[in-house]
Amino acid sequence: MNASLGRQAETPHPYAIQRPDRIPVQRYFDAEFYALEREKLWPRVWQMACRLEEIPKPGDFVVYEIFDESVIVTRVDANTVKAFHNACRHRGVQLVQDRGSAPDGFTCPFHGWQWKTDGKCKFVYSPTLFEKDQLKGQDLALRECRLETWGGCAFINFDNNAPSLRESIEPFATMHDAWHVESLRTEWWLAARLPVNWKLAMEAFMEGYHVMATHPQLLPPGATAGPDTVYAKMPPELSPMSPFLTATTAPMPDTVKSREFIEMNLYYMRLLNEGMAGMTHAKDIRTAEALVDAPLPADMLGAMTTFRKMLNEAVVADHRKQGMDIGDLNDVDRKNYATSVNFCFPHYFLLPTFGSASSYRIRPLGPEECLFELWSLTRFPPGTEPPRIKTPTPMGPDDPRWPPIPQQDFSNLPRQQRGLHTRGFEFMRLSNQMEGLISNYQRLIDGYLAGQGYDKLLPAAHKVSGSIDVPVADLGF
Ligand code: FES
Ligand SMILES: [Fe+2]
Structure with missing residues (x-):
């Protein structure tokens, strides 16, 4: 027990979260906390x-x-x-x-x-x-x-009394059903042994707030990481892939030139494709390239929504022409399911982008070590699926075989784990707007560690398994 937390009498376990936007640092290395997770969390969750x-x-x-x-x-x-x-x-x-x-x-x-x-x-x-x-x-x-x-x-x-898988992972399941996630197959699969707590590795993918500093190549054209670039909260029709758009404070141009606008979109699609060695798949980029001369409305909002719809339709048509199963991407957008990084409690992620996706799974190997796996998933015309995949041998986080974007994410992690041990660092200080998922899933873990029943855990889980970049939620306990 840490005496400095002060409220042990009310808290059922050490290092429970007292204030939702502050995560006690001991949760990332304390052996007793790790043992509690092992005993009270992992035996009760769908893995x-x-x-x-x-x-x-x-x-x-x-x-x-x-x-x-x-x-x-x-x-x-x-x-x-x-x-x-x-x-x-x-x-x-x-x-x-x-x-x-x-x-x-x-x-x-x-x-x-x-x-x-x-x-x-x-x-x-x-x-x-x-x-x-x-x-x-x-x-x-x-x-x-x-x-x-x-x-x-x-x-x-491992728990015969747990609610069904489907109930336990909503709304994550429904979001990806609309997209026909079950038709994806593995294109490649890599693993890393990371010298960090499993939760720290997961949290590197739970917010887009780090994009500006960690992945500066993904900034809007001409923007630099600084006060002129902001994370602007957007309505879903404007920014279907994330509630936040990285934007410059400079005013948007009044008129949009169709070809320039599409070229810029293609530039980002290629950047993501190279950065993740997939996710935005080469075949979807080819589909977008065929649209390069399409006329678009002259205003930015019109150009964005028209191009998105047009590309969605073309990706679906190209997939179906070759016999590949895919959901209606415009329908996915309409239901606000097209968010680009989605979490499935406790340790699984899907990152759907047009027809393909990346996917992560993270497993604890010790209080300060975890196994991180990355799948690149796509759809194949019938009969062309690759042969059965093999279990990857875990590599180091700095192995040059990692694509550039995960390399950038991994580069922070060992430094962060070491920083957590520094004298005087007491808690993670979260944005209650953009880093809310980190608080939400951590407090759901507290629910398990406190031995809550499924009547409490299930409604809380429904506020956790879904898109990232969400605000802090009231979990009901
Ligand atoms: S241990 Fe004897 S048959 Fe398996
Ligand atoms: Fe990242």
């Missing part, structure tokens, strides 16, 4: 365990690990995916490791007991050597772990 294209055929499996838990996620048949705790029912050996294919089921390497992919035990050597009640069928079956699928991914939950 993205694998992408379904990792296990395309019956018998394909992937092992998902978190702390000491090891779970086999396996495809039983075309429509069934199951998860089992990865321990032999005889003497506990892990049945499988990493990933593979076991269409005939799992065989323990120690004494050769066997299980079908649906978890039923099918073979025990010399069963007469055992007391009968040691080998009861149901008891020998692999212990199942709760699993549900959504959005092209399998999610697991």
Whole structure:
């Protein structure tokens, strides 16, 4: 307990958040706090365990690990995916490791007991050597772990009393359903071992407020990071991808030249594509290039909305022409679902951009170490999907194989983790407008650490899983 916090009598656990826009620094390194998360948060949440294209055929499996838990996620048949705790029912050996294919089921390497992919035990050597009640069928079956699928991914939950996956991750799920997220496949997948607390890594992607200083190449043309450039709050029709637009304080030009305006849009699309090695996909850039001579209204607002609609339509048409499934992007815009960075509590992100996306997952490896994974996702014409992907070997955060934008994000993180230990640094000081998500998900964690019931946690979760750059919300506890 930290005596300086002063309100221990009212707080159920150390370092609970007392003021929503201030996050106590110990939450990012304290061993006791980390142990509490391990005990009270992670066993009760839906965790993205694998992408379904990792296990395309019956018998394909992937092992998902978190702390000491090891779970086999396996495809039983075309429509069934199951998860089992990865321990032999005889003497506990892990049945499988990493990933593979076991269409005939799992065989323990120690004494050769066997299980079908649906978890039923099918073979025990010399069963007469055992007391009968040691080998009861149901008891020998692999212990199942709760699993549900959504959005092209399998999610697991160790809590049999948790609400369904779908209920737990709204409105994130509905936002991406409209976009047909389940049709995306992995183009590439990279991982990094970061020397920072898992929450610190996540928070690097929970606000666009850092763009000006960390990604200056993404500033509007002619702008520099400084008082002349602002984060202006925008209505969704003007800035569908984010509630905030990075803009200069200089007045907008009265008349817009169509071609110049489209060239500028193309410039940003290419910049994002190079920066993320995807996200704004090359095929969507080609679609936009074909529109370069399209006439647009002369006013900025008209040009922005007309071009966005036109490009949305063209991207959808080009996808469907080649047999690729995609939602109606203008419908996605109309419902205000087109936000570009979206968080799914506790550790998953999707960054949809026109037809493609980037995606992140972050897992704790220790109080000050985490595993960060980045997928580049896109849609493929039927029959051209790439082969089954392999688990990436984690690289360092400064590895030159990282695309430029994640490299910029990673460059701050180890320095930030070290800065947190500095004498006199007590709390993160958040913008209650643009950094509200950091407060919201951290206070949802507090709800779990305080042992709240799902009657409280579920409505709170609905204020957390969705777009970034949102204000501090009242979670009801
Ligand atoms: S430990 Fe698995 S068969 Fe003995
Ligand atoms: Fe960033």
